[in-house]
Amino acid sequence: MSTYALNKLLREVxxxxxxxERFFAxxxxxxxxxxLTGEEREAVIANDVAKLYKLGAHGLxxxxxxxxxxxxxxxYLAAIRSN
Amino acid sequence: xxxxxxxGASHAPGITAWTQAxxxxxxxxxxAAFEQMRQSFxxxxxxxxxxxxxxxWINFFLDxxxxxxxxxxxxxxGPVEPWLRVDRTRIPGEPQLASELLAHCYENxxxxxxxxxxxxxxxxxxxxxxxxxxxxxPMVPIMFNTLAEPRPTPRRCVELGKVLxxxxxxxxxxxAIVATGGLSHDPGEAGHGIIDQEFDAAFIDRMRxxxxxxxxxxxxxxxxxxxxxxxxxxxxxCMAGIMGERGxxxxxxxxxxxxxxxxxxxxxPLAA
Numbered sequence: 001m002s003t004y005a006l007n008k009l010l011r012e013v014x015x016x017x018x019x020x021e022r023f024f025a026x027x028x029x030x031x032x033x034x035x036l037t038g039e040e041r042e043a044v045i046a047n048d049v050a051k052l053y054k055l056g057a058h059g060l061x062x063x064x065x066x067x068x069x070x071x072x073x074x075x076y077l078a079a080i081r082s083n
Numbered sequence: 084x085x086x087x088x089x090x091g092a093s094h095a096p097g098i099t100a101w102t103q104a105x106x107x108x109x110x111x112x113x114x115a116a117f118e119q120m121r122q123s124f125x126x127x128x129x130x131x132x133x134x135x136x137x138x139x140w141i142n143f144f145l146d147x148x149x150x151x152x153x154x155x156x157x158x159x160x161g162p163v164e165p166w167l168r169v170d171r172t173r174i175p176g177e178p179q180l181a182s183e184l185l186a187h188c189y190e191n192x193x194x195x196x197x198x199x200x201x202x203x204x205x206x207x208x209x210x211x212x213x214x215x216x217x218x219x220x221p222m223v224p225i226m227f228n229t230l231a232e233p234r235p236t237p238r239r240c241v242e243l244g245k246v247l248x249x250x251x252x253x254x255x256x257x258x259a260i261v262a263t264g265g266l267s268h269d270p271g272e273a274g275h276g277i278i279d280q281e282f283d284a285a286f287i288d289r290m291r292x293x294x295x296x297x298x299x300x301x302x303x304x305x306x307x308x309x310x311x312x313x314x315x316x317x318x319x320x321c322m323a324g325i326m327g328e329r330g331x332x333x334x335x336x337x338x339x340x341x342x343x344x345x346x347x348x349x350x351x352p353l354a355a
Contacts, residue, residue, distance in 0.1 A: 004145055007144075007145065008144070008145070008146075011140055011144060014140075015141070053273075058140070058230070058271075059269075059270060059271025059272035059273075059275070059311065060139045060140055060230065060270060060271045060311075061140055061271075062271060063270070063271035064271075073275075077273075077275055077276070080272070080273055081273050
């Protein structure tokens with residue numbers, strides 16, 4: 001897993017209720033607080049699950065991240081397998 | 084005092100969170116097996132539980148990765164997941180035994196990380212809540228890094244078990260060992276839902292025979308090929324190292340598709 005900052009952001013959203021609330025209110029603001037690459041930043045803001053997985057988001061961080069957004073399992077699996 | 088109980092069990096969250104999603108025959112078999120394990124655990128009257136276990140980015144992240152982390156806390160809270168359908172509770176710790184284990188490990192080639200504060204997720208809570216519903220027996224957790232590369236090798240996990248054994252046997256306490264995780268599964272990853280029954284059968288066979296050489300010979304790649312979650316079996320390998328050449332009985336195994344896991348329970352026959 002090379003994408004340290006990306007996983008850090010996603011895990012913060014999963015684990016920290018305050019970050020989570022701020023993130024879903026303003027994704028761009030929270031994304032700007034992490035040292036993301038341009039590609040990572042775009043995927044985070046667009047909530048592009050396929051791209052996030054391709055860029056190196058860990059399954060056990062990305063799946064909880066999508067679960068808190070009520071993403072059904074078949075949709076999640078279709079997204080990460082579409083790469 | 085001997086080790087009075089030793090069991091390995093899967094910790095798939097579906098076991099408690101999506102119980103009814105499983106085919107009823109599979110669910111009934113596994114729940115009957117957990118009930119059998121609860122009874123044998125109670126009959127063994129343990130003073131302490133050594134939980135050989137893993138977690139899922141709850142306490143640990145890539146800002147600081149260690150291979151093994153032993154808990155020296157006065158208590159452990161969990162589960163962290165509100166959706167697990169297991170009540171959040173506080174399990175007492177056993178810091179004195181943890182410190183004895185830690186000191187002995189340092190003297191014998193294993194510089195474990197240690198922590199005075201760890202939360203427990205489904206990885207520990209799911210099997211434990213079946214075995215001790217009151218969650219009242221003091222525990223010492225050892226967390227294995229099963230997530231971030233490089234991971235401890237199977238050989239080292241067996242070796243760690245061999246190092247732990249004399250401290251447990253001479254502790255003056257009745258020790259229960261609970262290893263959690265596995266068997267094959269690939270949670271949250273592209274192979275989610277795939278269960279490698281061939282791998283699981285071979286692993287169970289090695290455990291049954293108490294074949295430490297064969298268990299030690301697994302490679303990281305070989306285990307990873309059966310799914311990322313299969314790495315949780317490192318904790319079982321440590322248990323096997325503690326138990327020596329004894330073989331474990333298979334209590335139940337079911338490849339449960341809706342739980343996306345080869346769910347296994349094995350236990351060592353011990354005089355209580």
